[in-house]
Amino acid sequence: MGGTLARAMLAAGHTVTVWNRTKGRTDELVAAGALEAQAPSSAVAASPLVVMCTIDKVACETVLQMSEVSGLLTSKTVVNLSTGSSDDARRISEFVEQQGGRYIDGGIMAYPRDIGKPGTTILYSGNEPGFSEHRKVLQSMAGNAVFLGNDAGTASVVYLALYAYYFGAVTAFMEGAALAEKAAVGPEAFRKLSGIVETMLADGLVDITRRLNEGNYSGDQATINVHHAGQTAVREAYIQDGIGYETTKAYMSYLEKAQREGNGDKDIAAMYSAVKTRN
Incomplete structure (x- = not known):
């Protein structure tokens, strides 16, 4: 470099x-x-x-x-x-x-x-x-x-945070591509389709950060319980096809922690509190 x-x-x-x-x-x-x-x-x-x-x-x-x-x-x-x-x-x-x-x-x-x-x-x-x-x-x-x-330390923190986000997304893409390939949809075709999710993600992040700023976690779109149920189906598909699914495991562990915290009926934005602490 x-x-x-x-x-x-x-x-x-x-x-x-x-x-x-x-x-x-x-x-x-x-x-x-x-x-x-x-x-x-x-x-x-x-x-x-x-x-x-x-x-x-x-x-x-x-x-x-x-x-x-x-x-x-x-x-x-x-x-x-x-x-x-x-x-x-x-x-x-x-x-x-x-x-x-x-x-x-x-x-x-x-x-x-x-x-x-x-x-x-x-x-x-x-x-x-x-x-x-x-x-x-x-x-x-x-x-x-x-x-x-x-603050000389700020750039380093944001740099590491952005790369954590980036490589998490790269890993999730690879896991998704491996699953799609089981349906004869190759990695390049899956990449083109991934634009659908990128649009959803951009909109979702705007909604999540707005809710975090406002403290509004009402589950008017989809609750944490609903997300967990849907992700269970995703996990089963990975297991059935023998594909690695570490990002799904991580996501589900945070959802389950949020449920234990009593936030199952709230919006996915409420999962942020589960992410912010390790215990």
């Missing part, structure tokens, strides 16, 4: 200095016009904006804490696009600020194939002046640069 980010900045006409701990990993970038740094300190010294993309935030932190690097952070804006926790982000932010620098944490909401496109999103939070100053450079990596506030 780091190389793809660098290529996007190069394509936008920016001067990019690159460093990688593995020898040879920057050769293609240098051939494309990047300047190669022989050490991380050289890369940091080369620009007022330092974009880091490592295996995780701890690896990024390790580099920043090198004595030859930390001493160069004064007046630098560090953008960390590595995966990690909100605690990691806040801790690194504090360290960078102690060195006189500005820290922005980020979450890339895309695969490498979409980097550099105007509709691609990267979430950011942290130092707002730094974000504003370097917005155009950041938008060369992903046109939809979304700033979520001054």
Whole structure:
């Protein structure tokens, strides 16, 4: 991913200095016009904006804490696009600020194939002046640069939450496709049909969030009990055809918890309370 980010900045006409701990990993970038740094300190010294993309935030932190690097952070804006926790982000932010620098944490909401496109999103939070100053450079990596506030930990939380939603949906799609295939409806045909559910989902999420905001859980559309009965039929179909159904199990476990909480006659939005606590 780091190389793809660098290529996007190069394509936008920016001067990019690159460093990688593995020898040879920057050769293609240098051939494309990047300047190669022989050490991380050289890369940091080369620009007022330092974009880091490592295996995780701890690896990024390790580099920043090198004595030859930390001493160069004064007046630098560090953008960390590595995966990690909100605690990691806040801790690194504090360290960078102690060195006189500005820290922005980020979450890339895309695969490498979409980097550099105007509709691609990267979430950011942290130092707002730094974000504003370097917005155009950041938008060369992903046109939809979304700033979520001054708390460096916010972007990480929202990033993880959105990917939990995304991969849950991907898994549910695969389970549904496997079931549909038993009826001779292949994955591509099922994907085209899935647009029906996507429309339902968009409408359903609007209704759910409205109900959560209003505290209105009346079961005027379909109660949790009705959802559970319908999902029981879905579960039996999976069992009969010998297909994995982990997302259905998870959904039913939340429905059953909501029923135990006395919310069986309420709208599906009432299941949110069952999701928010683990016990």
